[in-house]
Amino acid sequence: MSAQAYHSLDQLPGTLTVFPLPGVVLFPHYQLPLNIFEPRYLNMVDDAMAGNRLIGMVQSTGGNPQKPDLAGIGCAGRITSYSETDDGRYLITLAGIARFRIVQELDVTTPYRQVRPDWSAYADDLRPEMDEGLPARALLIATLREYAAGQDMDADWSAVEVAPFHALIHALAAGSPFSVMEKQALLEAATLKDRADMLITLLKMDSAGPEGGTLQ
Structure with missing residues (x-):
C-alpha cells in the first residue's frame, strides 16, 4: 500500500x-529522510520492510537514554524509499501518514519499542485537501514574505503560491529554525488551520528577535 492509499x-x-529520535518531528504528508545505523533500528527497518512499512516517529522527552520517555503524540510514516550503504547503514525516506496518540507501550521481545496507538482524533490527516483555500493561507504567505525579507532569504514565490496548503504548512513546520518544543506543539495542533495560525505566530516572534520569546 502506498503512502497515498x-x-x-x-x-x-x-x-x-x-522510533524515538531526539530533535526530529515528522508531519503528515511530509517526506523525512533518515540515516539508520544503530543495530536495534536496523532490525526495526528490516521488520517494517517485511510488514506494513510503517514506523511511528515520536519525540523523546528525557529519562534513560536507552529507553527515553516518549511524547504523547507522534506521527506514523511509511517507508517509501530504501537503500543500503556499503558500511551497512540504511538510508530510508518516511512519508508522513497520520498522527497518533500513544495509549500504551507494549511489553515486547523486539529490541525496538512498540505501542498501541489511538488514531481516532486524526482522521483529517488523511484528507488534507479539505482545508485547501482557508483564509489563513494568504496570511501565512504574507507573514512568510515578511519573515524572508527580514532574514535576507530568497524563495521561489511562484512555487509557494501554488503549493497545496498542507504541503506548505508542513514544509515550513519541518524546515524552519524553530525549537523541538515548538515543532512538537505544531504537530499537536488540532487542525491544519490551528497549525497555520501557530506558524504565523512563530514566524512573527522569530522576526521580532530574542525579545519575542518562544512558544511554551
Whole structure:
C-alpha cells in the first residue's frame, strides 16, 4: 500500500513500532529522510520492510537514554524509499501518514519499542485537501514574505503560491529554525488551520528577535 492509499483510520494498524529520535518531528504528508545505523533500528527497518512499512516517529522527552520517555503524540510514516550503504547503514525516506496518540507501550521481545496507538482524533490527516483555500493561507504567505525579507532569504514565490496548503504548512513546520518544543506543539495542533495560525505566530516572534520569546 502506498503512502497515498490510506483513506480511512480502519486501514491503520492497532500496533505500531516507534522510533524515538531526539530533535526530529515528522508531519503528515511530509517526506523525512533518515540515516539508520544503530543495530536495534536496523532490525526495526528490516521488520517494517517485511510488514506494513510503517514506523511511528515520536519525540523523546528525557529519562534513560536507552529507553527515553516518549511524547504523547507522534506521527506514523511509511517507508517509501530504501537503500543500503556499503558500511551497512540504511538510508530510508518516511512519508508522513497520520498522527497518533500513544495509549500504551507494549511489553515486547523486539529490541525496538512498540505501542498501541489511538488514531481516532486524526482522521483529517488523511484528507488534507479539505482545508485547501482557508483564509489563513494568504496570511501565512504574507507573514512568510515578511519573515524572508527580514532574514535576507530568497524563495521561489511562484512555487509557494501554488503549493497545496498542507504541503506548505508542513514544509515550513519541518524546515524552519524553530525549537523541538515548538515543532512538537505544531504537530499537536488540532487542525491544519490551528497549525497555520501557530506558524504565523512563530514566524512573527522569530522576526521580532530574542525579545519575542518562544512558544511554551
